[in-house]
Amino acid sequence: xxxxxxxxxxxxxxxxxxxxxxxxxxxxxxxxxxxxxxxxxxxxxxxxxxxxxxxxxxxxxxxxxxxxxxxxxxxxxxxxxxxxxxxxxxxxxxxxxxxxxxxxxxxxxxxxxxxxxxxxxxxxxxxxxxxxxxxxxxxxxxxxxxxxxxxxxxxxxxxxxxxxxxxxxxxxxxxxxxxxxxxxxxxxxxx
Numbered sequence: 001x002x003x004x005x006x007x008x009x010x011x012x013x014x015x016x017x018x019x020x021x022x023x024x025x026x027x028x029x030x031x032x033x034x035x036x037x038x039x040x041x042x043x044x045x046x047x048x049x050x051x052x053x054x055x056x057x058x059x060x061x062x063x064x065x066x067x068x069x070x071x072x073x074x075x076x077x078x079x080x081x082x083x084x085x086x087x088x089x090x091x092x093x094x095x096x097x098x099x100x101x102x103x104x105x106x107x108x109x110x111x112x113x114x115x116x117x118x119x120x121x122x123x124x125x126x127x128x129x130x131x132x133x134x135x136x137x138x139x140x141x142x143x144x145x146x147x148x149x150x151x152x153x154x155x156x157x158x159x160x161x162x163x164x165x166x167x168x169x170x171x172x173x174x175x176x177x178x179x180x181x182x183x184x185x186x187x188x189x190x191x
Contacts, residue, residue, distance in 0.1 A: 002120040005111045005139060007130035009155040009187040011109040013087075013100045019169050022085040022100070028078030029145045037142060040066075040074040047071025078106070081147035086136055091126070091168060101141075105149045109139060127164035 029039040036053040047066040052059055066074075075081060083103035089096045095110060100105040110129055114120040125132065133139040133152070138149060 002087045002114045002117050003111050004114070004120055004123065004125075004132065004134045005109055006126075006134075006140070007153065008098065008108040008110045008140050008157055009130060009157055009161075010100075010106070010108050011157070012128055012161075013098055013110075015165065016089055016098050016169070017085060017087050017100060020087050020089055022087040022098075024083075024085050025111065026075060026081060026083045027141055027145065028075040029078050029142050032146070039142065039145075040078065042068065042071045042072050042075065049074070055141075078145075080147075082141045082145040084141075089168065089170070094123075099141075101144065105144065105152065107139070107144065107149060107152045109133075113139060126168060128161045128168065 012033070017075050022105065024044055026042045027039050029037070036051060038051045040064075041048040041050060044066060047068045047070060048063045048070075049066050050061060050063040052061045054060075056090075077118070081103070082101055084099045084101040087098045087100075089098055091112070094114070097111045099108070099109045099111070112120075112123060138147075
């Protein structure tokens with residue numbers, strides 16, 4: 001699984017959560033080791049223990065469901081936490097994960113997950129996505145939990161971006177994508 005991550009303006013994240021709801025998550029991270037990282041995630045009434053290792057074929061993430069009481073106990077001994085609300089939003093055949101981080105800092109992100117690197121490279125971000133931060137480790141949950149974030153950048157708003165988000169919320173992404181493919185334009189852009 002490959003992902004691309006983008007900053008998101010707070011007002012768009014709020015509108016998405018208002019329209020689609022969201023699920024609260026708390027992730028607690030243990031100190032990072034050379035070839036692996038581990039953390040615990042509490043998703044309202046579900047606990048997960050996650051281990052990510054780096055091997056000869058890239059990163060492998062393994063997760064195991066644990067009792068909620070165990071997740072709470074593990075969160076108390078973690079080196080750092082991040083608390084956020086996640087909203088899943090369908091975009092064509094894919095899905096965007098919108099995270100509104102509320103602790104230890106305020107930050108809004110949208111993540112697109114892809115089956116392959118090729119699919120990820122071919123994806124054209126929608127107009128309502130902010131700047132891409134995929135390669136910047138400062139915008140990962142782990143970094144934010146363990147190191148913090150100095151300041152979230154300001155994301156500019158535009159009519160085209162708002163129109164693109166409304167089209168997405170109304171399920172008109174497929175039409176946007178077809179138009180962009182035929183005209184060579186980016187989805188959500190005016191001629």
